[in-house]
Amino acid sequence: DSGVTQTPKHLITATGQRVTLRCSPRSGDLSVYWYQQSLDQGLQFLIQYYNGEERAKGNILERFSAQQFPDLHSELNLSSLELGDSALYFCASSTTGGGYGYTFGSGTRLTVV
Amino acid sequence: GQNIDQPTEMTATEGAIVQINCTYQTSGFNGLFWYQQHAGEAPTFLSYNVLDGLEEKGRFSSFLSRSKGYSYLLLKELQMKDSASYLCAALGGESGGGADGLTFGKGTHLIIQP
Numbered sequence: 093d094s095g096v097t098q099t100p101k102h103l104i105t106a107t108g109q110r111v112t113l114r115c116s117p118r119s120g121d122l123s124v125y126w127y128q129q130s131l132d133q134g135l136q137f138l139i140q141y142y143n144g145e146e147r148a149k150g151n152i153l154e155r156f157s158a159q160q161f162p163d164l165h166s167e168l169n170l171s172s173l174e175l176g177d178s179a180l181y182f183c184a185s186s187t188t189g190g191g192y193g194y195t196f197g198s199g200t201r202l203t204v205v
Numbered sequence: 206g207q208n209i210d211q212p213t214e215m216t217a218t219e220g221a222i223v224q225i226n227c228t229y230q231t232s233g234f235n236g237l238f239w240y241q242q243h244a245g246e247a248p249t250f251l252s253y254n255v256l257d258g259l260e261e262k263g264r265f266s267s268f269l270s271r272s273k274g275y276s277y278l279l280l281k282e283l284q285m286k287d288s289a290s291y292l293c294a295a296l297g298g299e300s301g302g303g304a305d306g307l308t309f310g311k312g313t314h315l316i317i318q319p
Contacts, residue, residue, distance in 0.1 A: 094249075133311065134292065134310055134311035134312055194250075195250070196248050197247060198247050199246075201245070
């Protein structure tokens with residue numbers, strides 16, 4: 093157990109729907125990062141939150157949004173889902189503002205049918 | 206922006222040594238990470254280099270040359286369980302989330318044969 097908890101582990105939904113992925117960071121970590129990993133792609137950075145505030149944004153679609161709550165857990169919202177959104181979504185957390193490596197959660201496998 | 210290149214796939218023999226290379230071009234570079242990822246699982250941290258030179262940790266070693274934008278991961282005494290993808294990641298720059306963000310290469314799929 094890495095200490096980073098992601099739920100659900102698997103999600104199957106239809107095109108056009110909306111889903112919410114949840115991440116609880118490791119105790120004491122203030123930063124949360126979201127990544128998307130498709131079959132033929134590496135880990136693509138989506139967005140980072142630090143202590144409740146958005147800190148950096150990567151290649152995140154406008155249909156996707158995220159937030160970090162006061163208890164530091166984070167949620168990634170994916171709407172108007174398309175087949176191409178099927179992927180593994182990883183959350184990672186780190187101490188301070190980043191730096192010495194990330195600890196990844198076990199991921200949420202999203203399948204859009 | 207950032208660009209990280211590593212071979213797509215490599216094959217090695219159990220008990221042997223393999224070197225996985227990674228080249229990067231990035232602005233605001235703050236260090237180089239290697240992660241191991243088994244299929245469908247989370248990446249796990251292997252090593253971190255911020256200064257030039259070799260870092261050794263058991264069967265795994267990692268090397269960095271900042272001037273050349275080059276790193277390698279060396280795996281010794283290969284075991285079947287080492288079959289996995291190995292991800293090179295650069296810390297810093299824009300596409301990974303700024304100064305404390307990681308940008309990952311696509312990974313090298315390592316196949317260990319008996």
